[in-house]
Amino acid sequence: MKKDNNIFSEDVGSFFRSPVRDIFKKVDLNSIYSFAGGYPSAETFPLEEIRRTMSEVIDKYGSKAFQYGATQGVTELREAVAARYGVPVERVQITSSSQQGIDVCTRVMVDPGDIILTSNPSYLGALQSFCSYRADIRGVSHVDDIDDYRAAYEKEIAKARDEGKKIKFLYMIPDFQNPSGESLNLDERKMLVSLAEEHGFLIVEDSPYRELRYEGEHIPTMYSLSPDHVIHLGSFSKIFAPGFRLGWAIAHPDILDKIYVCKQSLDLCPPIFDQYVAAEFLSSGRLDANLEKSIALYKGKRDLLLSLLEKHMPENVRWTHPEGGLFLFLTMPEGFDAVKFYDTALDAGVAYVAGEFFHPDRSGRNTMRLNFSFMSSEKIKEGVKHLADLLVNV
Amino acid sequence: MKKDNNIFSEDVGSFFRSPVRDIFKKVDLNSIYSFAGGYPSAETFPLEEIRRTMSEVIDKYGSKAFQYGATQGVTELREAVAARYGVPVERVQITSSSQQGIDVCTRVMVDPGDIILTSNPSYLGALQSFCSYRADIRGVSHVDDIDDYRAAYEKEIAKARDEGKKIKFLYMIPDFQNPSGESLNLDERKMLVSLAEEHGFLIVEDSPYRELRYEGEHIPTMYSLSPDHVIHLGSFSKIFAPGFRLGWAIAHPDILDKIYVCKQSLDLCPPIFDQYVAAEFLSSGRLDANLEKSIALYKGKRDLLLSLLEKHMPENVRWTHPEGGLFLFLTMPEGFDAVKFYDTALDAGVAYVAGEFFHPDRSGRNTMRLNFSFMSSEKIKEGVKHLADLLVNV
Numbered sequence: 001m002k003k004d005n006n007i008f009s010e011d012v013g014s015f016f017r018s019p020v021r022d023i024f025k026k027v028d029l030n031s032i033y034s035f036a037g038g039y040p041s042a043e044t045f046p047l048e049e050i051r052r053t054m055s056e057v058i059d060k061y062g063s064k065a066f067q068y069g070a071t072q073g074v075t076e077l078r079e080a081v082a083a084r085y086g087v088p089v090e091r092v093q094i095t096s097s098s099q100q101g102i103d104v105c106t107r108v109m110v111d112p113g114d115i116i117l118t119s120n121p122s123y124l125g126a127l128q129s130f131c132s133y134r135a136d137i138r139g140v141s142h143v144d145d146i147d148d149y150r151a152a153y154e155k156e157i158a159k160a161r162d163e164g165k166k167i168k169f170l171y172m173i174p175d176f177q178n179p180s181g182e183s184l185n186l187d188e189r190k191m192l193v194s195l196a197e198e199h200g201f202l203i204v205e206d207s208p209y210r211e212l213r214y215e216g217e218h219i220p221t222m223y224s225l226s227p228d229h230v231i232h233l234g235s236f237s238k239i240f241a242p243g244f245r246l247g248w249a250i251a252h253p254d255i256l257d258k259i260y261v262c263k264q265s266l267d268l269c270p271p272i273f274d275q276y277v278a279a280e281f282l283s284s285g286r287l288d289a290n291l292e293k294s295i296a297l298y299k300g301k302r303d304l305l306l307s308l309l310e311k312h313m314p315e316n317v318r319w320t321h322p323e324g325g326l327f328l329f330l331t332m333p334e335g336f337d338a339v340k341f342y343d344t345a346l347d348a349g350v351a352y353v354a355g356e357f358f359h360p361d362r363s364g365r366n367t368m369r370l371n372f373s374f375m376s377s378e379k380i381k382e383g384v385k386h387l388a389d390l391l392v393n394v
Numbered sequence: 395m396k397k398d399n400n401i402f403s404e405d406v407g408s409f410f411r412s413p414v415r416d417i418f419k420k421v422d423l424n425s426i427y428s429f430a431g432g433y434p435s436a437e438t439f440p441l442e443e444i445r446r447t448m449s450e451v452i453d454k455y456g457s458k459a460f461q462y463g464a465t466q467g468v469t470e471l472r473e474a475v476a477a478r479y480g481v482p483v484e485r486v487q488i489t490s491s492s493q494q495g496i497d498v499c500t501r502v503m504v505d506p507g508d509i510i511l512t513s514n515p516s517y518l519g520a521l522q523s524f525c526s527y528r529a530d531i532r533g534v535s536h537v538d539d540i541d542d543y544r545a546a547y548e549k550e551i552a553k554a555r556d557e558g559k560k561i562k563f564l565y566m567i568p569d570f571q572n573p574s575g576e577s578l579n580l581d582e583r584k585m586l587v588s589l590a591e592e593h594g595f596l597i598v599e600d601s602p603y604r605e606l607r608y609e610g611e612h613i614p615t616m617y618s619l620s621p622d623h624v625i626h627l628g629s630f631s632k633i634f635a636p637g638f639r640l641g642w643a644i645a646h647p648d649i650l651d652k653i654y655v656c657k658q659s660l661d662l663c664p665p666i667f668d669q670y671v672a673a674e675f676l677s678s679g680r681l682d683a684n685l686e687k688s689i690a691l692y693k694g695k696r697d698l699l700l701s702l703l704e705k706h707m708p709e710n711v712r713w714t715h716p717e718g719g720l721f722l723f724l725t726m727p728e729g730f731d732a733v734k735f736y737d738t739a740l741d742a743g744v745a746y747v748a749g750e751f752f753h754p755d756r757s758g759r760n761t762m763r764l765n766f767s768f769m770s771s772e773k774i775k776e777g778v779k780h781l782a783d784l785l786v787n788v
Contacts, residue, residue, distance in 0.1 A: 006560075007503055007562060007563075007594075007595070007596055008502055008503055008652060009501070009502055009503050009504055009505045009508075010505050011501075011505065012502050012652055012656075015502075015652070015655045015656055015659065016655070017655050017658075018658055037462075039461060039462055040461075042456075042457035042458070042460075042461055043457075045457045045460040045461070047452055047456060047457065047460075050452070050460070051448075051449060051452050054445075054448050054449075055445060055448075055449075058441055058444070058445050062436075062441060063436035063437075063439045063441060064436070065637055066436075066439040066441075066444070066635035066636070066637035066638070067433060067434075067436055067439075067635070067636060067637055068431075068433055068631075068636045068637070069637065096490055096639070096661055096665075097661045097662060099659070099660070099661050099662045100660060100661045103659060103660050103661070107403070107405075108402055108403055108406050108409075109401055109402055109403050110403055111403050111404050111405065114403075125658070125659065125662070128658060128659040129659040129660075131659075132656065132659050166400075168401060169401075200401075201401070202401055237462075241460035241461070242460070242461060242462045242666075243459055243460035243461055243462070243463065243665065243666030243667050244460070244665060244666075244667065245490070245661060245662075245663070245664070245665045245666075258402060258406055258409070261409045261410070261411050262406075262409055262526065264411070264412055264519070264522060265409065265493070265497060265519065265522040265523040265525075265526050266493070266494060266497050266523075267490055267491045267493050267494045267497070267639060268491060268493045268519070268639075269639070270639070271490075271637065271638060271639045271665050271668055272636075272637030272638075272639075273637050273638065273668070274665055274667070274668065
């Protein structure tokens with residue numbers, strides 16, 4: 001390849017490397033105390049039930065399970081997802097991972113320069129995808145007062161109008177957000193949905209953690225509040241296993257029709273055998289039984305992490321109290337630099353993700369995301385002690 | 395969703411619906427004589443060996459087979475592909491289908507208006523992807539005289555230069571092309587590679603059918619002639635099973651690095667369990683044993699189709715004689731309209747794909763693509779008779 005030839009798209013410059021995922025390229029997560037990553041616990045993968053289900057799928061579907069399939073996903077899985085979430089099957093598109101759901105929504109909706117509103121902070125993988133389409137990402141920080149929170153969004157909407165720019169959608173993870181672990185209450189959801197309806201943009205509701213609730217009551221999805229203005233994205237990664245790379249999009253058929261045509265040229269269809277396995281797992285009730293065990297396991301880990309932070313962390317460190325999901329968010333005193341500190345921590349065998357990476361406005365230098373799903377309880381205990389010792393000495 | 399809101403990207407207009415795949419949405423291929431589609435024969439899927447391999451993968455890798463994995467693909471599969479094709483492992487990226495390989499190459503290289511050279515006709519799914527990135531697709535028809543063939547490409551290169559436009563790559567299926575079934579000889583491959591080297595564009599060599607050769611000698615890949623100027627795309631769909639949605643890209647590490655970052659925001663990583671199954675299948679020799687059976691089966695079907703065409707087709711119909719792959723191409727007399735004729739054929743229970751859809755310049759109205767891998771020999775016999783009867787009466 002001649003180095004001087006400009007063979008790449010100008011857009012290649014807008015792809016950004018995930019510092020998180022590049023870490024995983026170099027470090028074996030099992031060899032350190034890793035609060036980084038968003039991996040589910042390997043303990044939650046029901047290997048023998050998966051083995052049995054796979055054999056049943058081969059018996060039931062035969063060669064059909066290995067042939068090409070429909071671009072929308074196999075009917076059995078679409079029906080199982082539709083039944084589980086109480087939506088019509090024609091509103092369900094199976095995606096080859098919920099990351100693909102994010103990417104494909106952006107691709108069919110966003111032109112360079114279009115605005116995407118997000119929370120500040122927000123999911124890194126989504127920001128990565130938005131950047132690659134040259135979206136203008138505007139993060140809005142959460143504030144507890146609902147009027148102030150609404151005003152913060154209205155300010156962005158007015159600003160966009162003044163600039164003559166289009167807001168295409170608001171990207172939101174209302175349940176146990178990645179990275180903060182926090183959730184939107186019902187009033188906040190209603191408020192955001194009403195803004196979307198009023199100002200003619202969509203909401204992309206990313207819900208990979210929703211079913212991992214350890215306390216409190218389920219809050220209605222934003223989709224359920226306004227089915228024609230919200231694209232709901234779901235994932236099997238946290239309730240079944242990420243290795244299958246399967247998710248779903250629930251949306252108005254007019255939107256799914258665009259996604260369908262886009263997916264034809266992207267990858268034709270999601271993996272067929274994996275879809276049948278997921279469908280069997282779901283409709284047989286095995287998924288729910290396994291999910292119950294996962295919730296108990298993760299609740300224990302969350303409680304452990306919270307109590308360890310309480311016990312070991314310096315006084316000037318604060319953290320969120322997530323009611324579910326896989327993450328909590330640590331805030332160190334102003335002036336602390338979690339990006340710079342990372343190398344020190346990694347040398348001491350502790351990994352986390354610096355909070356700045358999740359902030360579209362590059363704030364949050366003094367924050368970090370901690371995952372509590374991946375490590376064993378023993379390693380969480382040791383890891384928190386290590387991290388706390390390092391932070392005390394800063 | 396408010397219909398009057400323009401929530402979609404302007405690029406959505408450049409996605410085009412595949413008339414072929416929309417047919418599959420409506421018609422059950424098993425209920426008709428289908429020469430359409432590019433489905434492998436379900437007979438070639440070794441169900442019991444797959445079942446055994448899956449169980450072995452669970453034993454060998456345990457929960458690792460269901461966790462997130464590396465964006466480049468799992469090491470075992472990359473190594474198996476590298477060994478099979480004699481390339482360094484750092485030049486292998488696993489893709490979530492070879493369609494994704496096409497799409498991701500286009501995404502990292504092509505800006506709107508950039509030129510992609512293709513054969514005329516070429517693979518519909520690739521044209522679909524190129525269109526979605528607003529590429530300027532220029533098809534070059536094959537001619538037997540190598541000097542004339544070179545001149546046809548040089549004419550396009552000169553034209554692009556005069557227009558101040560960039561040719562990003564030449565997309566080529568040198569072995570048993572979809573749709574024509576024809577192959578490029580060694581001199582033609584060398585000529586095209588030398589043009590790419592000389593004029594600073596890449597070649598995307600799409601090779602899903604390469605290993606399905608029924609007669610003649612293997613011809614070196616374009617990649618082997620110029621490893622730094624060719625991206626070689628391979629697929630497990632035709633040599634194993636399409637339901638796994640796995641393929642690979644072999645290319646210069648600088649190109650793979652861009653693809654890597656792009657894939658992070660696309661879908662994080664290919665399906666993990668499926669990759670381990672493919673790796674085991676490949677390295678255990680099961681893939682080769684199964685491939686041998688597939689080749690014997692498809693050779694029989696090709697021979698059958700050729701002899702039936704000879705026997706039943708009207709005198710004024712011509713067809714290609716593919717040495718491998720899944721397709722052959724029929725040319726009817728000038729004035730015949732295979733697009734219009736399609737409804738008549740489908741009413742009579744026969745499906746094909748009109749050749750026009752494969753032609754970037756919208757020529758080829760009097761051509762059609764026939765697939766011989768999907769149907770049983772019995773159905774091929776009946777199907778050809780039906781089609782020939784229809785064509786005689788035109």
